[in-house]
Amino acid sequence: MRLTDAEWQVMNCLWEKHPATARGIAGRLPPEVKWAYTTIRTLLARLVEKGAVREYKEGNTSLYEPILSRENARRSALKTLVNQAFDGAYGPLMHFLLSDPALTPRQRQALEEAVKEQPEKRGGDSNDRDTQ
Amino acid sequence: MRLTDAEWQVMNCLWEKHPATARGIAGRLPPEVKWAYTTIRTLLARLVEKGAVREYKEGNTSLYEPILSRENARRSALKTLVNQAFDGAYGPLMHFLLSDPALTPRQRQALEEAVKEQPEKRGGDSNDRDTQ
DNA sequence: TGACTCTTACTACGTTTGTAGTAACATGTG
DNA sequence: CACATGTTACTACAAACGTAGTAAGAGTCA
Secondary structure (H helix, E strand, C coil), X not given: CCCCHHHHHHHHXXXXXCCECHHHHHHHCCCCXXXXXXXXXXXXXXXXXXXCEEEEEECCEEEEEECCCHHHHHHHHHHHHHHHHCCCEHHHHHHXXXXXXXXXXXXXXXXHHHHHHCCCCEXXXXXXXXXX | CCCCHHHHHHHHHHHHXXXXXXXXXXXXXXXXXXXXXXXXHHHHHHHHHCCCEEEEEEXXXXXXXXXXXXXXHHHHHHHHHHHHHCCCEHHHHHHHHHCCCCCCHHHHHHHHHXXXXXXXXXXXXXXXXXXX
16 A cells, blocks of 8 residues: 555544544644645545545544554555665665664664674565555 | 656666666666666656756767765655654654564564664754765 | 535646657668 | 668656645534
């Protein structure tokens, strides 16, 4: 399951608190995101259509709830990144993390340990378990 | 600098060996990618336009060379991912990596150490150093 | 009951992305 | 020189994305 930038914003709000109404989500979006109510509605509709979110009615109001778990969305996004930018292996990613200047020396050392043992795991691209 | 999926494929070939011709890149794409020559040409043109690649002529043939470094492309992609999927902090990402069932116990422990010390670094979204 | 105010359903539209096609120009070869 | 072959320049076009508008129904309050 691939989420677009805008969809991530909406899903993040939904994971944080659900079920939620479109307006509730509008209220929990980061302050710099100022979308029209209808924009959020469109995004939710698209998410429902792709099976990431379930919609049900309470009175005439729609409530939304995530189907795709945060866990799986993350796993999927990370796999995509690793495949496209890190040769499909987690080792290079860790290596890269290592090079972050913001790490403390101890962190660096700990990570180094981990990388040394990394079993060069190739990213099998195949069947994402992405529901639940 | 944001790269699309297709652009990553091309850039990966370019980083591997450059300068390169469009046809050379075609030859180094992974076997499952079967693009028309003109498709690669279009992608290269878009990359040139966005400043990720430089093009120059040798005779009447175009040679291409990356301007955007792999390093920076990775950094940028990782930052985007972290911002959208991991609350803008590297800690949750490491946590997530930790949960990968493919880790050896020692790796897990080493990573755990690193995470414990993680300074909850918030993703300042701002000025990407993305050239060179 | 009429006027507001929400909510939904449907539609819209410019941009980006994936994926190419075609026409014209250059170059080497018989 | 005439032709085959490779190269470039330009154009195309459907799907996905970001971002929204409008019309019509439903609840609510004076």
